[in-house]
Every structure is written in structure tokens, then in C-alpha cells.
Amino acid sequence: MPLNLSGKNFLTLLDFTPEQINYLLDLSRDFKNMKRAGTPHRYLEGKNIVLLFEKTSTRTRCAFEVGAMDLGMGVTYLDPGSSQMGKKESIEDTARVLGRMYDGIEYRGFEQSVVEDLAANAGVPVWNGLTAQFHPTQALADILTMREEFGDDLRGRKLAFFGQVGNTASSLLVICAKLGIDFVQVGPQADVPGNRTYRPELWKACQELAAVSGATLTMTDDIDEGIQGVDAVYTDVWVGMGQSADLWCDRIALLEPYRVTEEVMAKANPGAIFMHCLPSFHDTNTTIGAEIAEQFGVTEMEVEDAVFESEQSRVFQEAENRMHTIKAVMYATLR
Numbered sequence: 001m002p003l004n005l006s007g008k009n010f011l012t013l014l015d016f017t018p019e020q021i022n023y024l025l026d027l028s029r030d031f032k033n034m035k036r037a038g039t040p041h042r043y044l045e046g047k048n049i050v051l052l053f054e055k056t057s058t059r060t061r062c063a064f065e066v067g068a069m070d071l072g073m074g075v076t077y078l079d080p081g082s083s084q085m086g087k088k089e090s091i092e093d094t095a096r097v098l099g100r101m102y103d104g105i106e107y108r109g110f111e112q113s114v115v116e117d118l119a120a121n122a123g124v125p126v127w128n129g130l131t132a133q134f135h136p137t138q139a140l141a142d143i144l145t146m147r148e149e150f151g152d153d154l155r156g157r158k159l160a161f162f163g164q165v166g167n168t169a170s171s172l173l174v175i176c177a178k179l180g181i182d183f184v185q186v187g188p189q190a191d192v193p194g195n196r197t198y199r200p201e202l203w204k205a206c207q208e209l210a211a212v213s214g215a216t217l218t219m220t221d222d223i224d225e226g227i228q229g230v231d232a233v234y235t236d237v238w239v240g241m242g243q244s245a246d247l248w249c250d251r252i253a254l255l256e257p258y259r260v261t262e263e264v265m266a267k268a269n270p271g272a273i274f275m276h277c278l279p280s281f282h283d284t285n286t287t288i289g290a291e292i293a294e295q296f297g298v299t300e301m302e303v304e305d306a307v308f309e310s311e312q313s314r315v316f317q318e319a320e321n322r323m324h325t326i327k328a329v330m331y332a333t334l335r
Helices: 018-037 059-070 091-101 112-122 136-150 167-179 200-213 245-258 262-266 287-296 315-334
Strands: 048-053 074-078 104-108 126-130 158-162 182-186 217-220 232-235 273-276
Touching: 018 136, 018 167, 018 315, 048 059, 048 091, 059 074, 059 126, 059 315, 091 104, 091 112, 104 112, 104 315, 112 126, 126 136, 126 315, 136 167, 136 232, 136 273, 136 315, 158 167, 167 182, 167 200, 167 217, 167 232, 200 217, 245 287, 273 315
Parallel strands: 048 074, 048 104, 104 126, 158 182, 158 232, 182 217, 232 273
Antiparallel strands: none
16 A cells, blocks of 8 residues: 655655655656556656755766656756855755745755755755765665565665765665664774764664664674675775865775675675665776876775676666666655
């Protein structure tokens, strides 16, 4: 039976019950099947949405635009230079203006407080396309990818996140705790200089959720310990968009031991998959990748190219699934 999420904001998965998350995942699967079958699903004809991007993106923009158009909606894209939000106009005033013109607002940018302020003032659903704290549409796409591999009931499956904590890892922690998926953070621990770890209040909240769902949550700096029994190995870039390039030297030294290699993947469960939210520095075929190789002699960063291009890799399946999960979120909150 469909759940009523009409009018609900999508800011963090902490705001959604396991039943609601599974409903969105079921809906995502249905939309994916319709898209591949060529079945029209313009269920939101006549509605309009606006995309507010303070951080540029390939997958997020394309996923929202194509998803919205598939649903029959009009789309306005505002890049970092096309809006006065936060410069000549407050976030609150921007939200009140856009909420009178649009049926939904997507925000991709920096602090979680910005998307929360938009939601508090817009009067229409607001969706988090990425903040420094959370990346909920990515986590939905990741779990949809795991469902396609291992079945809809993922309780007892294990996901290991290699590297440093960021917005994607935090959202994966939340969704795993909600759905009964064992979660392991494999990387430097909190007492290592320059390291970021989970906010204590978030870890505590997820432990409480895990106690209900049956999930286990673990942090370790031991790769052999962390990889045991793992079904999905996940990693992310070492320096994120908008962070200072000065961080590369320290981050490489800190995180190079946690690169996902063929040796690491061989220690996971048979049939384990590799996942990444993209973009990835798995070779030197990017400007930044080439610069890092020249400066530090590192040609593969968070993941070996052999793993990224392997049969175990599901990175482009995840990228496609962003569109289907985003479409489900928009439909469920605007229907």
C-alpha cells in the first residue's frame, strides 16, 4: 500500500522510517522498469521545480532534470552565479519567493542549515541534493543497487566504507542502521591528526536505530578486520569538492593505506561488489588526477583502476539509479 509522503521535505534519511525508505526504493524500482520499457509516466504534468546549485555536479543535475521531465514537470536550473541567495537576498526570502513560483525546490551546496532554512520557509517540498553533512539521494541509489544485486531484504548484509567520513558515508550509516544492514567504517580513527569521524550525536542516534533493526555498526582502522564478511565495498574521493587543494598532501599520507585494491576486494565475501558515488580518481585522465600524479607520484587514489573497471564494479549502475531514486522522491512528495 502506498505511503502518503505528499508535502514532506527530503533533507536527511533520519526523517524517514524504514517503511518509508523501502517504499521509496520500491517506487524507484518501478520507475526504472517503466523507463527501460519505454512506458510514459508523466504523472506530475503541469508542475514546476527549481534546482539551486551552489556546488556544480554532473549526476545530480542530470538526474533531477531528466527525472523531472520524465514525470512531466518543467525545470529551472540556477547555477552558483544565477541566484542572489545569500548575497543580495537572504535564504529565507529566496525560499519565500521560489515557493510561490515552484512546486518543489532542490538544493545542492554546503551547510545542512541552508537546506533546512529553505524547507522552513518555502511552503513546498525541499530536497537535499547534497550538503556537507548528508547526501541522502546518493544513499538511496546505493541501496537500490545493493537490492538489485542481493534482493530486496538486505538485513544481515554488510557494507564497508573505506576512507574518511563525509556526507555520503554519513547517509550510508543512517540508511544501513534503519534497514538492518551491517556497516563498517574502515579508516583512520579519531585520534589521527586531520581525520574526520562521525559526529558523536549521529553515531549515537544510529546505534539506537541499529538496536531496533538488528544492524551492527563498527569502526576500525584494521583493513583485514573491516573487510571480513563484507558484501559491498564503498569508497569516496579523499578531498571533496569545495575543499582546499592544500589538503591533498595530508590526505594522501593519511588515506593511501585505505585505497581499495584487488587484494582488498579478494578478502571480501564471494560475489562482493565495489561502489563509489563518483567522480573517482582511479586514473590520471582528469586535470586533478594528472596534477596529483605529477606532484605526489600517485596515479590511483581512493581505488585502483583495476577494481573500478572490474566485473565487481557497480559505479555506473549507481549513477543511473540516482535518477530513479530522485524521481521517486519527487513523485512521492509532490503527488
